[in-house]
Amino acid sequence: MALHFNQAAIIGVGLIGGSLGMILRRKGLASRVIGVGRRIENLKTAVQLGAIDRYVVDPKDGVKDADLVVLATPVDTYARHLKEWASCLKPGTIVTDVGSIKGGLVEQSEQAMPADVHFVGGHPIAGKEKTGVAAGSEHLFAGARCILTPTKRTNQRALEQVRIMWQETGSIVLTMDPHLHDKILGAVSHLPHVAAFALMNALIDIRAQVPALDLAGHSGGGLRDTTRIAASSPEMWRDIFLWNRDNLTAFIEAYERSLGELKRLIRTGDAAGIEKALERAKQEREKFPAKPGISE
Secondary structure: OOEEEEEEEEOOOHHHHHHHHHHHHHHEEEEEEEEEEOHHHHHHHHHHOOOOOOOOOOHHHHHHOOEEEEEOHHHHHHHHHHHHHHHHOOOOOOEEEEEOHHHHHHHHHHHHHHOEEEEOOEEOOOOOHHHHHHOOOOOOOOOOEEEEEOOOOHHHHHHHHHHHHHHHHHEEEEEEHHHHHHHHHHHHHHHHHHHHHHHHHHHHHHHEEEEEHHHHHHHOHHHHHHHHHHHHHHHHHHHHHOOOOHHHHHHHHHHHHHHHHHHHHOOOOOHHHHHHHHHHHHHOOOOOOOOOOOOO
């Protein structure tokens, strides 16, 4: 199936949306790429970097003639966006997204679609801790996984077009049930972000007790590696945590049990128990591939 869109609209021209726009334009997958956003300076930067051809502030102007609309805003804004401009979409338009939450969000988005407009849930797993179009790159998705989450309502032609689009970015594309997606990503991405944010907050509290503790000045590679993702967008991760709260709270409880057991072993001076727990973790970690298939 040859892929070409006359007009693509990207709602939210940040790291992911901007990088996708660069590829759509460079590869000629869209004749025009329209950026939609709130911050004019960011949109001007997107034009300068070649992520979009032009920009509009009113999303209705951006989507009315589009064949493809990409939602690349925080997931909690989807309902507001779709309520505002879904009725402006022409028949045959494909709407897709890049959100880290699928499940109920896909169901909600499907229900908001007018007749003959097709929604395809998507999640390119290629984030960075840096945000904004200035951090974007045509190579952001190369070798990364992109999960598409079709349902019984998904139009197969639209699904195939979105699949080809992400393959053109260099992504490894796979499909998954949207609710299974949220369980898996809740464990391998959302929980690590909880741990990183919580660790940084714990260190801030410890610093209040030990004023000489210079977090930045004395941190080594271990702390920097462990907490790198704590530099991610609080707004984005707030919404992800809330939308996946049921899975995530269960996984946090599992993490608390594991942390509590390690705390008990350390407190009681159980050297053999500590080593056994660490060896179990080490062996599992060594099974990870050299190049991760799933990151943020």
